[in-house]
Amino acid sequence: MSNISFQLTVNGVAREVLVEPRKLLSDVLREDLRLTGTHVGCEHGVCGACTVQVDGRPMRSCLLFAVQMQGNQITTIEAVMKNGEYSPMQQALHDEHGLQCGFCTPGIVMTFEAYLKENPDPTDEEIAEALSGNLCRCTGYQNIIKAVRMAAAKMNSPKNQEVEP
Amino acid sequence: MKPAPFSYHAAQTLDEAFALLQAHGDEARILAGGQSLTPMMNMRMARPTHLVDIGGIEDLAYIRGNGDRIEIGALTRHYQLEQSSLVQRVCPILAAAARNIGHYAIRQRGTIGGSLAHADPAAELPLMAVLFDTEIEIGSGAGNRVVMASDFLVSIYTTALEPNEILTQVVFPTLVAGEGWGFRWVSRRVGDFAIVSVAVTVKLDSSGRVERLRLAVGGVDAKPLALGQLADAYVGQGPGSRWVEAIAEEAAGQMQPGSDLHASAEYRRELTQVLLRRALRDALDRLGKH
Numbered sequence: 201m202s203n204i205s206f207q208l209t210v211n212g213v214a215r216e217v218l219v220e221p222r223k224l225l226s227d228v229l230r231e232d233l234r235l236t237g238t239h240v241g242c243e244h245g246v247c248g249a250c251t252v253q254v255d256g257r258p259m260r261s262c263l264l265f266a267v268q269m270q271g272n273q274i275t276t277i278e279a280v281m282k283n284g285e286y287s288p289m290q291q292a293l294h295d296e297h298g299l300q301c302g303f304c305t306p307g308i309v310m311t312f313e314a315y316l317k318e319n320p321d322p323t324d325e326e327i328a329e330a331l332s333g334n335l336c337r338c339t340g341y342q343n344i345i346k347a348v349r350m351a352a353a354k355m356n357s358p359k360n361q362e363v364e365p
Numbered sequence: 366m367k368p369a370p371f372s373y374h375a376a377q378t379l380d381e382a383f384a385l386l387q388a389h390g391d392e393a394r395i396l397a398g399g400q401s402l403t404p405m406m407n408m409r410m411a412r413p414t415h416l417v418d419i420g421g422i423e424d425l426a427y428i429r430g431n432g433d434r435i436e437i438g439a440l441t442r443h444y445q446l447e448q449s450s451l452v453q454r455v456c457p458i459l460a461a462a463a464r465n466i467g468h469y470a471i472r473q474r475g476t477i478g479g480s481l482a483h484a485d486p487a488a489e490l491p492l493m494a495v496l497f498d499t500e501i502e503i504g505s506g507a508g509n510r511v512v513m514a515s516d517f518l519v520s521i522y523t524t525a526l527e528p529n530e531i532l533t534q535v536v537f538p539t540l541v542a543g544e545g546w547g548f549r550w551v552s553r554r555v556g557d558f559a560i561v562s563v564a565v566t567v568k569l570d571s572s573g574r575v576e577r578l579r580l581a582v583g584g585v586d587a588k589p590l591a592l593g594q595l596a597d598a599y600v601g602q603g604p605g606s607r608w609v610e611a612i613a614e615e616a617a618g619q620m621q622p623g624s625d626l627h628a629s630a631e632y633r634r635e636l637t638q639v640l641l642r643r644a645l646r647d648a649l650d651r652l653g654k655h
Contacts, residue, residue, distance in 0.1 A: 204373075221371060221372065221373035221416070222369070222370050222371055224367070224368075224407070227367075243366035243367075243407050244366065244407050244408060245400060245404050248468070254473075254474075257444075257473040257474075258469065258470040258473060259470055260400075260470055260471070260474070262407065263403040263404060263407075263474070264403070265373070265399075265403070265416075267375075268396070268399075311469065328555075329555060330469045332468055332469075332554070332555035333467070333468025333469050333470050333471065333556060
């Protein structure tokens, strides 16, 4: 089967790619666009490491063919840091020791950047339910839950909302 | 873990999709949300030569009330079912089932048509379709037809769909005033397919007797089972704890599940009994009668 050429919009930038239709979005991001922050774990939708956002919604990039994504806005972990500063979710993972090896972290950040917009003040149970789609073999999850709680509190505080444009 | 090569076709309309299926026959597979097909392709358990992507057919994604029916387009995603205020109000068991599918990120992409066409015997939406024996609308280049869920689901991963056909719409009934529901399941981990799942609805008449009872069990056979005859035998009675126990025990006795890596037949039968008991109590609790 031969390569086909099409355009993807990744982190707000239009990029030309020339790949086989069977190439997964996760592999196109990493190999063709050199955006290696998106990690590839199980490659069948279980581990959540490859989670990116498609039109603002978290999705498994290993369960999408890149060719399907023409016309969609793809956001990866590389676009989360703004002006050299961590997002509240990233900073909270750092502060609460919500990672050790860090392999699962990009997927967790991309999941909860979206989740906290939809549910800005989740209970621990709700956080755990949302987190169930992201496997972490280091932390035991407790510090990730704390980090999500901290990020939510920071994003909800009036001070933070004044600073945001 | 990379899919075998295929030709990709993006259909913008149903007619385009029908023409593509007509041209490629059973060498083609339909790609909707891809949350079941794509992992199977990654593992090379599925190797379609042609992939017909219907994701761009926007008018297949809708949830609309129509009298005492809810019409749901095939491309409606699980999170839309979960969050729909209409579904939450008039068929809350369906919203609860959608909320339990896979994980948060999977629910953003997976579709109701895809779930039903995939026909996993332990999945949530096939269980809901069987519980209500929903109307499933199917289109092809030759016209449309309606199949009831009990006929649509044939066996594990097998439906009544012909290679040139596309599932286009599912029609659920609304629950009425005085109708409670229960949905219970057991899975090893959050987001896994259930080992056994059960769904029930209970409607009482003005004297407090059972007027309508629906029962369905998933994970015990090659497709979810509706226990219609058994349910009918318990209509007209007062829904006390003996009524609950008798249904749970009789249903479990009828089940002939298989044993596999995940659970023994005996455990599945036990789960059927325990989960039906709990789901029936949930339904009665929701009615304030128990």
